[in-house]
Amino acid sequence: MRAIDWVSESAPNPSWIRLLDQTRLPNDEIVLEIRTVDQLIDAISRLAVRGAPALGVAGAMGAALALQNGSAETATEEIARLREARPTAVNLAWGVDRVMRSFDQGFDAVLTEAIAVRDEDILGSQRMAEKGYNLLAELLPEKINEGLTLMTICNTGSLAAVEGGTALGVIAEVFRRGDLTNVIACETRPLFQGARLTAWELAKMGAPHQTVVDSAANFITSQGGIDAILVGADRIAANGDSANKIGTFSIALGAQYAGIPFIVVAPESTIDVETASGDLITIEDRGTDEVVTINGKRMSPAETTSLNPAFDVTPAALITGIVTDARVIRPALGQQPADAL
Missing domain, CATH: 3.40.50.10470 (Translation initiation factor eif-2b; domain 2)
Incomplete structure (x- = not known):
């Protein structure tokens, strides 16, 4: 199971981020359904998702989640809070900033870039x-x-x-x-x-x-x-x-x-x-x-x-x-x- 991934739902159901809750390991393998940026920030803050590469993917997917769930104005506010959730780990802000370059092109463009961050992370590990x-x-x-x-x-x-x-x-x-x-x-x-x-x-x-x-x-x-x-x-x-x-x-x-x-x-x-x-x-x-x-x-x-x-x-x-x-x-x-x- 991937530590983090994007789950695409058919319209009109909103898509979401799937996380393996690392605070529960090794005793329990619990999957979290992250459907809001606030839930993602909480998961990051309590280390349910952690590690530099995973945080980069979380930042990218979190920005896509914010835009899916709200207007450009509300998404911008949520993304700013997400970016600062872990001050030492640069990858979180990097993931946010990378997909934000596609922000003006709309949700589909942001999500495409977020998925690219995920796929590049897999190749980078290899x-x-x-x-x-x-x-x-x-x-x-x-x-x-x-x-x-x-x-x-x-x-x-x-x-x-x-x-x-x-x-x-x-x-x-x-x-x-x-x-x-x-x-x-x-x-x-x-x-x-x-x-x-x-x-x-x-x-x-x-x-x-x-x-x-x-x-x-x-x-x-x-x-x-x-x-x-x-x-x-x-x-x-x-x-x-x-x-x-x-x-x-x-x-x-x-x-x-x-x-x-x-x-x-x-x-x-x-x-x-x-x-x-x-x-x-x-x-x-x-x-x-x-x-x-x-x-x-x-x-x-x-x-x-x-x-x-x-x-x-x-x-x-x-x-x-x-x-x-x-x-x-x-x-x-x-x-x-x-x-x-």
């Missing part, structure tokens, strides 16, 4: 998987045929896209080619996207895997048990600094200490050339409740509040390679995302 595998083969020529042990954080597979995914899509390609020994999935506090979602995807594909508490990741890496670390990104600055799930910066430092490749995998749409460097990226803070509450039970005193940055920024100097659907960027060789394709 390209990233191939390019990522080839980069691993280049960097680890002696190890890849023996079988790689790879580490990742958060969830970057088919749940984070339409199909395929980014970093986990590369790992899936390694598995399909018979070159995977094990995957170490960081649990990814506070919402356990690694323990819940990445483990769910790996189990579905039958890939060998283990989860690890986030704070153990660098020790395990330092002991020589990891061949490479692959992660996604929610925004990549012009200089290569990359924002991703909180905890990514830490394991990048661990990779540097251990002398192993640290690879970022994300579509070209995640590159924001208007943001010069990572220190200019707005980091979303999601508040106290996610940190102090687990499965409905509060773990801290009522008086305790929390810092809860959803993302951190890994400097380009720590990144071995950035794999997109169009190219491989090598920051260590002086290459930057802002360079011309």
